[in-house]
Amino acid sequence: MAEMQDYIQLSFVMLLSIIAIRTILTRKKNNNHLTPPTPPSLPIIGHCHLISKFPHKSFHKLSIQYGPIIQLFLGSIPCIVTSNPEIAKEFLKTHETSFSNRLKNAATTYISYGLKGFIITPYGDYWQFVKKICMSELLGVITLDQLRPLRQQETLRFLRLLQKKGETGEAIEVGGELLTLTNSIITIMTMKKTFGSENDISDVKEIRKMVTETAELVGKVNVSDFIWFFKNIDFYGMNKKLKRIRDRFDTMMDRVTKEHQEEKKKRGEGAHHVRDLLDILLEIQEDESNEIKLTSENVNAFILDIFMAGTDTAAITIEWALAELINNPHVMEKARQEIDSVTGKSRLIQESDIPNLPYMRAIIKETLRIHPTVPVIVRESSESCKVYGYEIAAKTVLFVNLWSMGRDPKLWENPLEFRPERFMCEENNKFDMRGQNFQLMPFGTGRRACPGYLLALQVVPTNLAAMIQCFEWNVDGNGKVDMEEKPAVTLPRAHPLICVPVPRFNSIPSCE
Template sequence: MSPSSTIAIFLVFLTCLWFLIKSLITSSSSKLPPGPWSLPIIGHLHMLGNLPHRSLQDLAKKYGPIMSLRLGSIPTIVVSSPKAAKLFLKTHDANFASRPRYQASEYMYYGSKGMGLAEYGPYWRHTRKLCTLQLLCPSKVEAFAPLRREEIGLLLQALKKAGEEGQVVDLSEMIYEMNEDITYRMVLGCKRDDRFDLKGIIHETVLALAAFNLADVLPSLGAIDIQGITRRFKRNSKKIDQLLETIIQDHEQARAAKNTRSTTTGQQGHYHEEADFVDVLLSLINKPLNPNDHNEKVPLILDRENVKAILLDMIIAAYETSATTVVWTLAELLRQPRVMKNLQQELESVIGKDRMVDEFTDMRKLAYLNMVVNESMRLHPIAPLLFPHESINDTTVDGYNIPKKSRIIVNVWSIGRDPTAWSENAEEFYPERFMNSNVDLLGHDFQLIPFGSGRRACPGLQLGLITVRLVVAHLVHCFDWELPTGLQPQDLDMSEKFSISMMKANHLLAKPTYRLHM
């Protein structure tokens, strides 16, 4: 017998042995949720494909809304219905409120010290509270209104000029640049700074976080770095640290300069006189995060790495999520001229054509706008699989055993297209489905949870919603839009690119025509 034949027989033997052992394990733990047969070593990794949210939807149609997979060596539960999501994110929320540890967050988030990927516990609770109070609470969202108005105004001016020149604009690029400027000012307290490439660094960080990493599902391979991903993480982590260190040092120097000059001296440099989010974090360095929590024996002290990790969290969260939703919404409006016309009619009725939309007096009156945004987030959720949760203890959900350290994937993309929740036209962009409906985006209605729900729901929900609604309202109110010559609405490419935020694969191009009388 040839060596190759011997190897082939040996591999067949190992495979048969694997399936035998697996069947014995399965019979002894038959209460696990149903799922497909897995392969040795890799489990079900081969079934995910390039668009995992779609692949998992197809699998759930066969195996049910609570499905068991194994991604490498990691037991994984996939949740694909509103009822199942409610069980995991509300009924048993406390047990599924943690996050798995990823190699990317270990390198780029200073040992998972950011808020979004931190394990459930006192540190996460206090950092979430800090970020909410200092950046994301209603009073802060309202305080950022002049900033939003100014940056949106600059976008509208550029579009008006392009329209007068008959140009087709890259609407995606312009919206993302506006959001970049908002992020600089809102989180970092400064204008766009040419000294560092925030856009490039954040883009690489997002790609790295979204990349499939064998070390995360087969930890024994982590030291080998077969894919070269660890080296990629290390390179990018250095760039991140240099960027954040520059930002922090600028703030420290600006504050030191402020303390040495008279109160009558005008503003100097990039940074504002008033304390911004970076200043707030720096003021807390070497101080306990939990000064009033007497139940904790060891105080949580904020250090420089904590500050950098939290800053990176806020930058990434703000950077492209709102812009992505605006692009998807406008793409759907261009595909659906009927919906575009209805929204423009509402805007004309409420506001007229002789002034701009006002954030404080007009937004609450625009019911159809809210329906349009809800429908866009239903079909195109920002994070189609949310961030994975992790079970803290062994537990039972709906009669199934869920082992400790299982990863929980909530397929909100599939839930948003569930015909049992949304009727047979679930694949259609139809904002009127929200008419006379109490379903909202706040995480209480589990058929629509693009921001998640429960303890780990996105704390930036209100900020994100007001930004999306305001930008869409201005763009639709101020302009008529026309697709590039020869492109019909039904032919507009709506393919998607899977990442942390599900972006439109190709940029949205359109020709604006200014329509207001001012």
């Protein structure tokens, strides 16, 4: 037994020695080239000890100490961190072709059916094909316009629920209700599932549960992704949990796909109907003229990507915006006056009204500046290149810290103050949120920008405006809402926003 313990200890020491030597040689090799400043690191884990459960805040502190561009090693993975718009532009525009891949890990690879969707898929012929599908078919202007009545139906259902709660003085958890709303909007647009029947209700709830569970798993830091000799070890049982989720999703998608195919047979070829996103994907799958043939796994991966990208992100943004408006009642009142000036006192706000609500659009920009839904843009280099005068190796992970950028006093006057007026002046019309200005790019930029930004810019302001128009929002205590964040891939609130929605608008149409 003693000999066995000695053998284990000796093996462990040898392993640590090999790792340390490998680390030193790697750093020495890197020192032959000009690389960004880097903090002191430790063997094996690199700079992991410097990263808290809020990576964006850790990156922010390190950038204050070491400058606008720094190099880190998360385990054995080389990383670059910046929160400077000009440096970000160098990486994401000037050298875009070298940084067009998203970072993938074991969890995202598995849940995307082996990179068969569109969010994590590496840049290449397949990605270009699916990008075209997203922008021209699935999430293009024509499709979104056709599906507008379905979105409006879910908004009305949401408002009627809030009205019922408010009339009895019942408090609601705003984030939970918003998550149900956005999940319902995505579900009805994707597969026409709604709260109309028992089966549909069950599917909507199951989808929301799967999206929540997947987001939690994907958001966890997995040691296996960063330290090379742990690569094949499933420390937290994530693989089993992800498999259970994907199996449940496959079972549901098989049934829903058959329902769509049977409905198509009943309608007959050429019959007019409003296609949902699954209809469109199934038609593309059947089209033999496409240069790339979609499989059932591609279709399932697409649908799951849409749910993951569009459900909690929109809900979180609306919740942060409402929290800021409650804490800044003068902004709430100004927004309400603008809405009433457009709709009058008897008509509910519509998506088509948003272009006539510049202050509401400024509120969304200001919310995303301070509370970016995804606090850090992540890319991975596909080749070695020289950026901003520094040698960047292939397979280097790039972190662009949007959270830090939005709080930089060099970029924004009084950055911690919620002041939508900053976006109302002529000079700041350049901030369109579509990634053209690298100082504000909540949906990313370039070819890997979020393909669903058009949908987000309809759903978020319309539903926030409806909540402002229809209700006063009362909170307990001193009327102030805490603004603490919760660690996650996205940027949710740490504590539930509990409010009583007091009705102030009595003309909410029926959702039937």
